[in-house]
Amino acid sequence: MPHELRRPERTFTIRQLCLEFKCTPRALRFYEDKGLLSPARQGLNRVYSYKDRARLQLILRGKRVNLSLAEIREILDLYDKRDGGASQNATALRKFRERIVTLEQQREDLDQAINLLKTSCQAIEDQLSHTRPDLLAEAEQPAAPPTTHRVGQRHPEHVR
Amino acid sequence: MPHELRRPERTFTIRQLCLEFKCTPRALRFYEDKGLLSPARQGLNRVYSYKDRARLQLILRGKRVNLSLAEIREILDLYDKRDGGASQNATALRKFRERIVTLEQQREDLDQAINLLKTSCQAIEDQLSHTRPDLLAEAEQPAAPPTTHRVGQRHPEHVR
DNA sequence: ACCGTCGTTGACGTTGACGTAAGCGATGAG
DNA sequence: CTCATCGCTTACGTCAACGTCAACGACGGT
Structure with missing residues (x-):
């Protein structure tokens, strides 16, 4: 299966995301530092996937409604870790409410x-x-x- | 005229307001420092009037919607100083918009x-x-x- | 060979909004 | 009388969320 599913394969450089979302490289690296993002690497360079982009979008939305980065991180973590840990989900449910x-x-x-x-x-x-x-x-x-x-x-x- | 108009005469201590609005004395003094509040004094002690209470309410509301103290101050200032300074008001108008x-x-x-x-x-x-x-x-x-x-x-x- | 641009990693600086600590005066309870 | 409580002031500390700066590597162009 050679070239199907093209769309979601797109990747972004740090600069591209910054331009698109009006933020600075420094900010993205900072979010990474805080565990909100973890883009792939090619050598040293960060390579952001579509999923990373989506996360970034959520981060910024969160910020605009006054969530702290820590809180956003919780939500994010919960979102892609919806597997085991049912009790985790339960406490998360309370928090969300x-x-x-x-x-x-x-x-x-x-x-x-x-x-x-x-x-x-x-x-x-x-x-x-x-x-x-x-x-x-x-x-x-x-x-x-x-x-x-x-x-x-x-x-x-x-x-x- | 002895005891009419009782209601609006009520005053509050710093602690009372703090309890009511769930904040700390330090915060109130800080707001005062920044010119957001200016309660009366009896000796050294601060005495908050009903109007002060109202201002505090506005301050906290402002904070909750992410206004900085400086911005809140502008609004407050403008509100009880609706006298001269027409050009001031004009620029304020733009800011408000x-x-x-x-x-x-x-x-x-x-x-x-x-x-x-x-x-x-x-x-x-x-x-x-x-x-x-x-x-x-x-x-x-x-x-x-x-x-x-x-x-x-x-x-x-x-x-x- | 050199420049400019884009990327990287530390490490330190900054701003806003208080927290915290130190030290003191006034007042009411035991 | 002593102590706790409430209040005051002055001054320094802190935390989040980046900004700023320095120093470097990998490129494409001229």
């Missing part, structure tokens, strides 16, 4: 925060439209391409 | 994460119900009062 609760709590907070900010914006707009309509117009522009903000807002590793 | 965008993005992620965890739970349950229904039952209990998790999971300042 707890996590869901706190995440839903967070969703609450998030909604409230969004509303708060929105009404604040409205208030400011109203006030400005009375006093300085010019500034109001000026504030319309996003001023920059959508800042990812918070997590991963700075990028470099050789920005000079 | 950006923030809203990223928060809504976060909400997306959060929903996805929740779904992921929920389906994971379902999978584990299914598997367990085949192999070890006993453990499944055991996992039902929350095991502990709802862990606040993430931010402020450790509490002390003299746990010895």
